[in-house]
Amino acid sequence: MIRRLRDEVCALHAELTRWGLVTWTAGNVSARVPGEELLVIKPSGVSYDELTPDDMVVADFSGKLVDGRHAPSSDTEAHGYVYAHMPEVGGVVHTHSPYATAWAARGEPIPCSITAMGDEFGGDIPIGPFALIGSDAIGRGIVETLRGHRSPAVLMRQHGPFTIGKTAKAAVKAAVMCEDVARTMHLARQLGPVERLPAEAVDSLFDRYQNVYGQKGAR
Numbered sequence: 001m002i003r004r005l006r007d008e009v010c011a012l013h014a015e016l017t018r019w020g021l022v023t024w025t026a027g028n029v030s031a032r033v034p035g036e037e038l039l040v041i042k043p044s045g046v047s048y049d050e051l052t053p054d055d056m057v058v059a060d061f062s063g064k065l066v067d068g069r070h071a072p073s074s075d076t077e078a079h080g081y082v083y084a085h086m087p088e089v090g091g092v093v094h095t096h097s098p099y100a101t102a103w104a105a106r107g108e109p110i111p112c113s114i115t116a117m118g119d120e121f122g123g124d125i126p127i128g129p130f131a132l133i134g135s136d137a138i139g140r141g142i143v144e145t146l147r148g149h150r151s152p153a154v155l156m157r158q159h160g161p162f163t164i165g166k167t168a169k170a171a172v173k174a175a176v177m178c179e180d181v182a183r184t185m186h187l188a189r190q191l192g193p194v195e196r197l198p199a200e201a202v203d204s205l206f207d208r209y210q211n212v213y214g215q216k217g218a219r
Helices: 002-018 076-085 098-106 115-121 137-146 168-191 199-211
Strands: 028-032 038-041 057-060 065-067 091-094 153-156 160-165
Touching: 002 028, 002 038, 002 168, 028 076, 028 168, 038 076, 057 076, 076 091, 076 137, 091 168, 098 153, 098 160, 098 168, 115 168, 115 199, 137 153, 137 160, 153 168, 160 168
Parallel strands: none
Antiparallel strands: 028 038, 028 091, 038 057, 057 065, 091 160, 153 160
16 A cells, blocks of 8 residues: 555656646645555655655654655645544645745635636635644644635645645645636736626536536546
8 A cells, every 4th residue: 555655646746747836846745544644745855856656755644754765745744634634635735836826925715706616616715824834733724724615725825725635636636726727817817807606606516516527436
């Protein structure tokens, strides 16, 4: 299981660079180890083009290194807090993608004004509290904001987006879509005021996309 997760988490980091969500060594993907209070995550400060599956580290939910040759990401405690308090979450992603981070810098939720947001996020992408890196404080803010919320993404104030999913791949998809709608909504607002979608339309879009869209068993 650990071997498989190391392979998967390493491959998913390539998706962050592919979609332009990270620069230099910033950002990270993690996956929960099923049945254990452990996670697999990117090491701290290692270049994306140098990452291999063997570089992925195993840590416990307090951020302590359990297995690996590098120090874990500085966000490990935040990820661990999410896993400890949201048992339905199997993957967590953090990026500094430019458009989503610009909304975070303003401390402003991204309003649900296009169908893609209704589909993927079921409403606005919310703002979480400001918290410093290096403890579980960011994780506390993520849980506080997303618990009971349909959005798999939160914009941590003056920091950037964090996304969650049932799997690490689902959390990466949410990060990609978060940046996409952040960009679209920014462009739309340059043209003038933008109306929100009616709540009943958002509910319908979200239900269809989550339960009908795509091929059965493909999620």
